[in-house]
Amino acid sequence: MKHIPVLLEEATSLLLGNGGNIYVDCTVGGAGHAKRILEKNRKAFLIGIDIDEEALEIAESVLQQFKGRYVLYKANFADLDLILKEENIKEVDGFLFDLGVSLFQIKSKRGFSFQIEAPLDMRMDKEQKLTAYKVVNEYSEKELIKIFKDFGEEKLSRRIAKAIVHRRRRKPIETTKELADLIVSVYPPKARYGRIHPATRVFQALRIEVNRELDNLKKALDKTLNFLRLRSRVVVISFHSLEDRIVKRFFKSNSDVFHLITKKPVVPSAQEIRRNPSSRSAKLRAVEVIMKSR
């Protein structure tokens, strides 16, 4: 299943608008954005990072025609400083973050979606130990409530955590479907058939917890500051309010360094949403460095 890059022209135009040539795609995924960057700027050299080795295999095949103009790293973007050090790169013209998961990950049997029966896994990095199974079956009730509240903004966090703890006493909760059905059963009948599925928020929360998504994003954004030069750009596409809040705060708390290019977030057009419904919650924010920070 091919991932359709979101806000492709908008993101790449904003990223390349400063006329530089060293770019870091921190979430290279299926390389939709990366390919467009290399096509649009013939002098560009791209460092592509992804934590998911399957994503990198796809990226490698998509980028083949640009051999010599890119390198790919299987790594957490929170370690972007180590990668740049290895590449001996001290200054970067632009960083792109296209957050979240790609379509091929959602459609895989890796537990990201409550609509696809699969073991509770949700790891982007298959080498890591923490899985959604461990969170669901081993975290305390209190910890589950906190995750569902903080990372899912789920109003029924208490009731859902209680139901999970009650159920797992008999037998571990092993699959996406078991968990999704349990969540649905906790919801009052009238609220079960709303616009969004009752399991949406809990699944989002589990994915964020398993992959430490918010911590990694904060760390990575902070680290970009060490590699920016005058006129470098940072472009971030986020998919939910928790990510977007981190991005907004980061740009605001460094407002002496950054000029905000996007006064309002750039969002997909009605046409893009029709073509690619998964783009509907995307928000793009971009800044340009007006004063070198460090």
Ligand SMILES: C[S@@+](CC[C@H](N)C(=O)[O-])C[C@H]1O[C@@H](n2cnc3c(N)ncnc32)[C@H](O)[C@@H]1O
């Ligand atoms: C929405 S997809 C990117 C799609 C890509 N822009 C394209 O055009 O195909 C997000 C990617 O970020 C990766 N990712 C998420 N968190 C990461 C992290 N902390 N470090 C590195 N990659 C990460 C995921 O594995 C996924 O492949």
